[in-house]
Amino acid sequence: MDAFNYLDDLFEPVVVTEMDGTIAYYNASFLTLFRTTPRQMQKQKNILNYLCPVIPDFAGFFESVTKNGQAVTPELNFFFEGQMSTLILKGSKKELDYILLLFKDMTVEKQLNDKYRAQMEELKSTYAQVLQFDKLKVIGEMTANISHEINNPLTVAVGNAELISFALEAGDLNAQKASIERFNNNVNHSLERINKIISNMKEFLHKSEEKKEYCDGKEIIEKSIAFTGPSLKDTAIKVKFNVLGAVPILLVNKIKIEQVFVNLIQNAIDSLKDSDLKEPVVSIDLTTEKNGNFIRIDVKDNGPGISAENKEKIFNAFFTTKEIGRGTGLGLSISQQIIQSHQGKLELIDSDRGAHFRIILPAIGIAGLVNGNWEKMINEGDKITRVLVVDNEINILNLCMNFLAESQYAFLGATSAAEALREIERTPVHMVITDLKMPEMDGENFIRELRRRNSSVPVLFMTSKDFVEKYKTMKDELGLKGIVIKPFTKDELVGAIGAVINE
Amino acid sequence: MSSKKKFTILVVDDDAKIREMIQAFFSLRNEEITCVTAADVQQAGMKLSNQEFDMILIDNVMPVKSGIDYALFLKRSIKYSRIPIVVMSGALQQEDVLKAIEGGVKDIMVKPFTLKQLSEKVAFYMKKAEGL
Numbered sequence: 341m342d343a344f345n346y347l348d349d350l351f352e353p354v355v356v357t358e359m360d361g362t363i364a365y366y367n368a369s370f371l372t373l374f375r376t377t378p379r380q381m382q383k384q385k386n387i388l389n390y391l392c393p394v395i396p397d398f399a400g401f402f403e404s405v406t407k408n409g410q411a412v413t414p415e416l417n418f419f420f421e422g423q424m425s426t427l428i429l430k431g432s433k434k435e436l437d438y439i440l441l442l443f444k445d446m447t448v449e450k451q452l453n454d455k456y457r458a459q460m461e462e463l464k465s466t467y468a469q470v471l472q473f474d475k476l477k478v479i480g481e482m483t484a485n486i487s488h489e490i491n492n493p494l495t496v497a498v499g500n501a502e503l504i505s506f507a508l509e510a511g512d513l514n515a516q517k518a519s520i521e522r523f524n525n526n527v528n529h530s531l532e533r534i535n536k537i538i539s540n541m542k543e544f545l546h547k548s549e550e551k552k553e554y555c556d557g558k559e560i561i562e563k564s565i566a567f568t569g570p571s572l573k574d575t576a577i578k579v580k581f582n583v584l585g586a587v588p589i590l591l592v593n594k595i596k597i598e599q600v601f602v603n604l605i606q607n608a609i610d611s612l613k614d615s616d617l618k619e620p621v622v623s624i625d626l627t628t629e630k631n632g633n634f635i636r637i638d639v640k641d642n643g644p645g646i647s648a649e650n651k652e653k654i655f656n657a658f659f660t661t662k663e664i665g666r667g668t669g670l671g672l673s674i675s676q677q678i679i680q681s682h683q684g685k686l687e688l689i690d691s692d693r694g695a696h697f698r699i700i701l702p703a704i705g706i707a708g709l710v711n712g713n714w715e716k717m718i719n720e721g722d723k724i725t726r727v728l729v730v731d732n733e734i735n736i737l738n739l740c741m742n743f744l745a746e747s748q749y750a751f752l753g754a755t756s757a758a759e760a761l762r763e764i765e766r767t768p769v770h771m772v773i774t775d776l777k778m779p780e781m782d783g784e785n786f787i788r789e790l791r792r793r794n795s796s797v798p799v800l801f802m803t804s805k806d807f808v809e810k811y812k813t814m815k816d817e818l819g820l821k822g823i824v825i826k827p828f829t830k831d832e833l834v835g836a837i838g839a840v841i842n843e
Numbered sequence: 844m845s846s847k848k849k850f851t852i853l854v855v856d857d858d859a860k861i862r863e864m865i866q867a868f869f870s871l872r873n874e875e876i877t878c879v880t881a882a883d884v885q886q887a888g889m890k891l892s893n894q895e896f897d898m899i900l901i902d903n904v905m906p907v908k909s910g911i912d913y914a915l916f917l918k919r920s921i922k923y924s925r926i927p928i929v930v931m932s933g934a935l936q937q938e939d940v941l942k943a944i945e946g947g948v949k950d951i952m953v954k955p956f957t958l959k960q961l962s963e964k965v966a967f968y969m970k971k972a973e974g975l
Contacts (some may be wrong), residue, residue, distance in 0.1 A: 439894060491933040491954035499864040501919050502958040506871055519867070526860060573906055 353443040356434075359406055361388040362640035364438060375421055387441070388727050394418050397427070403429035405439055415446060426450040470511055488570070489537050493530035500526040554741075554753065555736040557588040557626055557635060564601035565624070568609060579605065580623040587627045588635045589734060589755045590701060592682055597701075600675040600686070601639075604697050607671065612694060615643050628703070637699040638689075645694050654688065671761075699721065703759075718719055725841055726767065728752045730760040730786065731775040731802065736826075740773070743830040749837055757786035764790070767798060771837060773824065776803045776810070787818045798840050850969050851895065855910070856888045856902035858925055865900070868958045876965065880912045891917075898968050900961075903932035903939075906916070911939055915946035927968050931956070941943045943969075 344365040351519040353370035355365050371377065374394075384390050391398045395418055406413045413429045426446040448518055489600050489619045507516040507523065583751065590597070598679045604707055605622060612620035625638040646654060650661065655676050672686075679686040684701040727749045729740045737753040744751035750768060754760035759777060764772075772790070776783035787799055798821040801811050811823045824833060854865050862880040869876040879896070881904060882888040890896075899917070903910035903961065908929045917923040929950040943951065952964065 488933045492861065493929075494955035496858070496860040497866055498955055499861075499868065501959045503864065503867055505867070506958075510871070519871075523867070526864065530860065572910070573904065693940065 349423055353445065355387060355441040355443075357387045357439045357441065359439065361386045361402060361436055361439075363387050363390075369445075372445065373425070373427075373443060385546060401429065401431065402439075405433060408804075409433040415450075424451075443797070470565045474725050481746045487596065490534055493533040493537075497530035497534070498529050500524070500530070507618065526694055534769075552591055552593050554589055554737045554755070555594050555735065557590050558583050560590065560594060561599055561601055561624060561626060561637070564605060565597050567598070567602045568605045571606065572608055575609075575613060575620070577609055577620045577622065579609075580621060580625070582625050582794060584625055584627045586628060588703065589750065590635060593678075593754070596678045597682070600678050600699070601637075603675050604639040604670040604699075607641065608639060608695065611643035612641055617642060626843070633703050635703055638700070639697045639699075640691070640694060642694040645691070646688065655686075700747045712833075724748070724750050725837075726771045727759060727771045727837055728754060728769040729764060729773045729802070730754045730757065730783070732756060733775070736775070736802075740833065743833050746830075747834045747837075749834070757781035757789070761789065761793075764795065765795075771798050771800065771840060773800045773802050773837075776801060776807055784814065784818075787820075791818060800836060800840065802826065802828075849873055849877055850897045850965075850972065852965065853879050853881065853887060853890055853896045853899045854901075855881045855884065855899065855905070855913075858881055858902070861902070861931075864958075865961070868961070872962065873965075875969075881963045884908045885911070891923060897972055898927055899928045900950065901928060901930055903930050903935070909945045911948060914943065914948040918947040921940065927971070929964060 344354075344356050347365065347367050348369055351369060353373040354367045355363060355370055355839060356365035363381065364409050367379060370382075371413050374390075376804070380608075388399060389403060395401075395413075395416060401411055401413055410432045411430075414428060415428055417424060418426075420586075426449075428444040428446060430442045430444070432442075433442050469599075503523045504520055504527070507520050510516055561581060565581060569581070601624075605624070608622040612622065620642065622639070622641045624640075627634075627636045627638070628634075629636055655672050660664065676686045679699055679701070682701055684699060686697065689696040689698050698807055725748070727738060727744060729751065730753075731737055731740075734755070737755065741751050752763060753768065754763050757774075760772070763769075772787075774783045774786055778786075779791070783801065783803070790797065790799070796819070799819065800806065800821055801823045803811075803823065804826050808823065808825075811820065814820060820834055821843075824836050852869070854862055854896060856862050859882070862882070866878045866880060871877045879890055879894070881890050887901070899914070901910040901914060904965050908916075910932065914928045914930055917926065917928060926948070927950065929952055929953055929954045930935075930946055930948060935951065935953075940951070943949075948962070952961070
């Protein structure tokens, strides 16, 4: 049909049929797509007979075009002469009672897409392997450092044990008493040193990687600095650490956060190693932001800094400026992932001299909300009972968190009365469990403040036996609901909460 | 008899516990041996210029300069090249060992070692010194 000649040059396969499906026109691309010839097309004049065997429910599609004037299929896969093709088919009714069928051949795109996906998968698994490799590399380096660290105290322990036996062989034991005591102390001291090194190592390699716990921000950083200590030998580099203001408590995965600090400090040290500065310094500042919602850690050095062109690339995986074999280019990208998984931020700050990295971590009020509880909160929404535990002792908070993690209650923690009051304003809680002896505002004043703010939330005291009498005198005045006596078991804690909630 | 002659060892180690242990050992076990200690190579240099030593025992991993490097430095000097040097060290890289041996530092004691091993080593060098 000459009326459709203008379709001849179209890349897309096109067929025009009459309303009953009789083919009126097809172009060359159609022949290519279906690997057919004009001669075969002569034999098979109806598109329905032609396409129904290859395209699922073609008849239904054709019918909906004739009825509704237009229809489009989703992406179709079909086998034609043993080869798979992918296409989208659009049909529309034209004025002259013709039906125009446009085929969009997606086979190549589909193949490319599949290939791309396969490659992405491969890349992902390679990346995972490299991450593992990086960890092994860190372990390798640490083992070398650690074996050196252990050899010294081991020599001292063995030697002093020998000295004790020599001293015992000497006739006059009383004269040797002081020496033997000193040797014995040395043995013990050295064994403790070894034990500490090994337990640090164990902690670092510990399997339960996702577990967060309350920890002292200062301790974590000091430990990280100690880890990088061996690489400071034979250098003039100083590492300075300042805590500005109160020492913050963090709710983090200790080992992973340590890994981040070690990484940043080690990078700073490496950048200073080749410099000829008079006073190469790495400085670390730990600050609690004024509103108490965020903890800031700044790691700065006075080395050569990071060039403008590298600034954008440093967080990319596999980017490194270190010589081959010294860095995998993964440290910062992993660090960033770790900080992000703590709802924090790791960024490079513009500075005139040296490199300046800043980590922002949420204070525990916010961190506590997201840690582990979010699943319970999402699943049960407001129905879940939120229990706020207030104690300045981190160990007690960690204990309560672990106890409540397996219960039907959601745990929130606060390390001081002030923090608890802030937290209550942000998130309504159904119950408060508080320690009595706390610095600054103690448990009693905390509850008074809570009542002054018209909160009627049920309160449990968590304290030692000695405070039972005090509890009795305050019980009615402050509306206390019970007392949990330290030390307590999981069942005691959960039971005490349940008794109040079910009341 | 030359066995009455005093044998003096210089012990160089930045770990005070190691210095203390070795000193205590010789004062307890062997009256012929005098033990002088230094916490780093600078102190060691001062001690060396003040008196004569029959043997030097030096830790490898120390600030400022490694034990092997300092031993090689001594081996190159005319004044001290004849003093036997034993380097105390943890596992060493092969290249370090080669460097040490080529430079004439032939004795390495691998940490951790026992005092018995140390006294055998010292006895060996004492005998050697007597034979000269």
